[in-house]
Amino acid sequence: MDAAALRAQYPVFESVAYLNAGTCGPLPAAALRAAADSGLAAAEQGRGKAYFERMYEVRDALRAAYAGVVGGRPEDVALTTATSDGMAAVLSGLGLRRGDEVLTADDEHPGLYGPLAAAREQLGVDVRAVPLADIPDAVSPRTRLVACSHVSWISGALAPTALAELSEDVPVLLDGAQGAGAVPVDVAALGCAFYAAAGQKWLCGPVGTGLLWVAPRWRERLSVRTPTYLNLSVPSDGLRALAWQDARALDAPALSNEAMLAALAAHDVLAEQGWPEVHDRATGLAARLAERLRATGRAVAPRDATTLVAWEQPDPDAAAARLAAAGITVRPLPGTPFLRASVGAWNDESDLDRLLRAL
Numbered sequence: 001m002d003a004a005a006l007r008a009q010y011p012v013f014e015s016v017a018y019l020n021a022g023t024c025g026p027l028p029a030a031a032l033r034a035a036a037d038s039g040l041a042a043a044e045q046g047r048g049k050a051y052f053e054r055m056y057e058v059r060d061a062l063r064a065a066y067a068g069v070v071g072g073r074p075e076d077v078a079l080t081t082a083t084s085d086g087m088a089a090v091l092s093g094l095g096l097r098r099g100d101e102v103l104t105a106d107d108e109h110p111g112l113y114g115p116l117a118a119a120r121e122q123l124g125v126d127v128r129a130v131p132l133a134d135i136p137d138a139v140s141p142r143t144r145l146v147a148c149s150h151v152s153w154i155s156g157a158l159a160p161t162a163l164a165e166l167s168e169d170v171p172v173l174l175d176g177a178q179g180a181g182a183v184p185v186d187v188a189a190l191g192c193a194f195y196a197a198a199g200q201k202w203l204c205g206p207v208g209t210g211l212l213w214v215a216p217r218w219r220e221r222l223s224v225r226t227p228t229y230l231n232l233s234v235p236s237d238g239l240r241a242l243a244w245q246d247a248r249a250l251d252a253p254a255l256s257n258e259a260m261l262a263a264l265a266a267h268d269v270l271a272e273q274g275w276p277e278v279h280d281r282a283t284g285l286a287a288r289l290a291e292r293l294r295a296t297g298r299a300v301a302p303r304d305a306t307t308l309v310a311w312e313q314p315d316p317d318a319a320a321a322r323l324a325a326a327g328i329t330v331r332p333l334p335g336t337p338f339l340r341a342s343v344g345a346w347n348d349e350s351d352l353d354r355l356l357r358a359l
């Protein structure tokens, strides 16, 4: 891949050592241009029939692009507004009842804990948390759902592969916020029933985009949370209108052409380099950063071949603020002793050098 040409597409690198795709990826100029072109055309021509027809085309294109990222079929991918949006759709739509157990990990992101806590309060389900690596052995006869990270947002550790061997009756919801776009994702090999991910992180799209992949056999068992216009196969059928039979039934009620076109352009910038190359470069640079941090005596959180690197840092908030002032973007992880760098294919050794020098 042409790493320098890729990096040149993200204006942020003209001044910043940006290592924060785990929060929001760097935006490529092409994404902004796509959104601006669509917005200007809408302003000049109005948002009539052509704009709405275009919306359906763009939805299809983005769905197909996201399906490619997770190795699924487009008809199994719903377009959401965020990872947590997709996870909430699963937790609220699965028909969980009082006494059912949801098994999760003990260091999940609030984007998963929020919907889990709501399921506990509103549906009366029991939520049990164990270390991520212990989940496969902790499944009990009461477990109706396993919900955990594909890639831990704290350490960059991967979910145990044994999750793929769980009984078919215990669906697995993977939080892929730190997975899709960052590392290879093959939903079939992961053996999950649901894979929720973000458009704004490792796919570098705008905030307000995301995806939820649903295995066909679980789609039928997931009730549709908000069957609005776009979720209906024939909206003009009035009260007889039914939701699509595929994942379109779970699409977010509204996504603008501008947001979707920006997301698509951002995806294409990466896809054009080849996903295997993008993943290899990102995970390789992240491993290199972990190695260099260890060489300076820092305690790096145990991690796998992913794109996140967290290390112990005295007063992580103050350190992140000091680094930000020096033009280096990393983030402190609340409630932990860690600072976290997110390393993408768009980064290079100069970003790592700047970070290590400033530390």
Ligand SMILES: Cc1ncc(COP(=O)(O)O)c(C=O)c1O
Binding pocket: 022, 023, 081, 082, 083, 084, 085, 109, 111, 112, 149, 151, 152, 153, 175, 177, 178, 197, 198, 199, 210
């Ligand atoms: C593991 C994980 N899950 C969920 C989220 C929330 O993502 P979103 O804003 O796409 O819902 C994040 C964001 O940092 C995350 O790291």
